[in-house]
Amino acid sequence: MPVVGSVAAKPAGGSLEVNDVCHEYVRAGDKTAVIALGPVSLQVSAGEFLCLLGPSGCGKSTLLMIIAGLLPPTRGTVAVDAxxxxxxxxxxxxxxxxYALLPWKTVRSNVAxxxxxxxASRREANQIADEYLELVGMPQAGDRYPHELSGGMRQRAAVARTLAAKPKVLLMDEPFAAVDAQTRGVLQEELVGIWARTAQTVVFVTHSVEEAALLADRVVVMSSAPGRVQEEFPVTLPHQVRFSRESAPRVAEVAASLLASVRVAQPRQSRQVASWSG
Amino acid sequence: MVGLDTATLPRVGAGRSRSAWFWARASSLVKLTVPFVFLVAVWQMSALVLGLSNYLYPRPALVLRTFGVLVAHGVLLSYTETSMWRWFVGVGVGTGVAIPVALALSFYRPFARMMFPLINFFTAIVELAWIPLFVLWFGYGFKVIVLSIAYVTFFPVLANTMSGIGQIPKASVQAAQTLGANRWQVALHVLLPGSLPGSVTGVRTGAGYGFRSLIGAEMIAAQSGLGYMIFESRANQLTQRTVAGMITIGVLWLLVDRLYLRPIEKATVERWGLLRRAR
Incomplete structure (x- = not known):
């Protein structure tokens, strides 16, 4: 992918701090408060690529929505650059x-x-949009509508749209779960390339140990019911080499240790099912 | 060979589809006409059987001649214009008020829930019941008629727009919010376009209500227009004009609905449906 000067020149992302965040909901049946998440504390430094990994239902997406500000935490605080x-x-x-692209807008208008x-004026905004569409490798697709694109292309457009707003922290909620495996691999590698060039802070939610091993500087494994931080894994393998064939065994090694941690993190019932099935 | 194939195939295809289009049009025209021919036949027969005077039961031939007279005097055209303009403005006002109200109500859900019984209450009050008050406030004429049309248009547009807003995926709103949209920008960029199929369906329904309301209101509160003509002709013992007016109304609605409302609704709903499926 071509490097776009003005995009690469953007300042580094911000730092993120999550302090004792809890999320509770009231169960419909007996009206008791259920703790779904927390307390969770995290520090993400500027420019870091953090993966939140955990079994489904561990509250990792809930945590992401709280960080986004789309869901108020029951307790605790979130801060960006303090x-x-x-x-x-x-x-x-x-x-x-x-993806959540707006279907009535063209790809360019979505990104703009x-x-x-x-x-920004319409002209400026469109110009910025075209830069970011180039960054994600789809400079020709600006005039098309989301429904005319494949799943992978739509997710690229969604990434471009989010980046074009110049966030301090990029939050990604299992973004590649809905695309096919081959496209996923390409998108993962592209994302790492974009991240390396934009020095963006990223919090990436996934349930795939392989994905976490390929992408993260640091992986936070979460346990379920209630969702808590179970274990943290720094991944020291340099990003440039992770997608090469020679590195595959080392990535697999990281993935294996993550998997072991996730197994422990799973609630007892599903752990039994997991051990039966292999 | 390949070149030949690609050169000839589309032309054959296009020719076939054009004649298919013609026959489809012709057959739909026939299908549209047949019931009306039948209606006129029944009308003529019943007039002969009943043997009533033209005052009590005007015959098709007389009504046809009346049409000629009304057109020749320019009355029919001018009344049609007057009525259609009132209807157009009324539907526009009703829609123009209903959509912002729907957006505002969607911001304040608990408040909206509180308002629903009130909305139901007013929906139940037929606009004709308001006319005495409207006349008291605004006098006879344009304002009263537009107001009663706007009144009946308002409710279906409101209800359908709100249900359209309800169908917008939550993530679309959240995406806009995390891109920096405030409440009004969410309304402008997400809720308004996202609920358009609902609004269009509402406008079509409301336009239908408004069309009926137009005639009713013109009977009571106007000195011109088709409703006025229908009502006043009977009083002047010109029943054939009443019937001519009735036929005009029916034909106008068929035209408006077929040429404008239905195609617009179909196009919007289809396009948005396609988009929504492929979000």
Whole structure:
């Protein structure tokens, strides 16, 4: 992919701090409060690529929505560059699993939305949009509508849209779970390339140990019911070499140790099922 | 060979589809006409059997001649114009008020729930019941008629827009919020376009209600228009004009609905359906 000067020149991402965040909900049946998440504390430094890994239902997506400001925590605080989070804002961009592109806008208008909302003129916004579409490798697709694109292309457009709003922290909620395995591999490698060039802070939610091993600087494994931090794994393998064939065994080694941790993190019932099935 | 294939195939295809289109049009025209021919036949026969005077039961031939007279005097055209303009403005006002109200209500859900009984209450009050009050406030004429059309248009547009907003995926709203959209920007960029199929369905329904309301209101509160003509002709013992007016209304609605409302609704709903499926 070509390097786009003005995009690469953007300042590094912000730092993120999550302090004792809890999420509770009231169960419909007996009206008792159920703790779904927490307390969870995390520190993510500027420019770091953090993966939140855990079994489904461990609250990792809930945590991401709380960081995004889309869900208020029952207790605890979230801060970006030491400024407390009070609601959704453009400093915490989210890439959703099902793309969430606006179907009535062209790809370019979708990507231009962030700059437009920030007060850029239509012309400026479109120019920025085209830069970011080039960054994600789809410079020709600006005039097309989301429904005309494949799943992989839609997710690229969604990444471009989020980046074009120039967030301090990029939040990704299982973004590649809905695309086929081959495309996923390509998207993962592209994402690492973009991350390396933009020095963006990334929090990436996934349930795939391989994905976490390929992408992260650091993996936080979460346990379920309630969702808590179970274990942290720094991944020291340099990003440049992770996608090469020679590194495959080392990536697999990381994935294996992550898998062992996730197995422990799973609630007892599903752990039994897992051991039966292999 | 390949060149020949690609050169000839599309032309054959296009020719076939064009004649298919013609026959489809012709057959739909026949299907549209047959019931009306039948209606006129029944009308003529019943007039002969009943043997009533033209005042009580005007015959098709007389009504046809009346049409000629009304057109020749320019009355029919001018009344049609007047009525259609009132209807157009009324539907526009009703829609223009209903959509922002729907957006505002969607921001304040608990408040909206509180308002629903009130909305139901007013929906139940037929607009004709308002006319005495409207006349008291605004006098006879344009304002009263537009207001009663706007009144009946408002409710279906409101209900359908709100249900359209309800169908917008949560992630679309969240995506806009995390791109920096405030409440009004969410409304402009997500809720308004996202609920468009609902709004269009509402406008079509509301336009139908408004069309009926137009005639009713013109009977009571106007000195011109088709409703006025229908009502006043009977009083002047010109029943054939009443019937001519009735036929005009029916034909106008068929035209408006077939040429404008239905195609617009179909196009929007289909396009948005396609988009939504492929989000």
């Amino acid at each position: 400024v407390p989070v009070t609601g959704p804002s453009r400093e915490r961009g989210v890439v959703f699993q099902d 939305l962030g700059p437009r909302l920030a007060g």
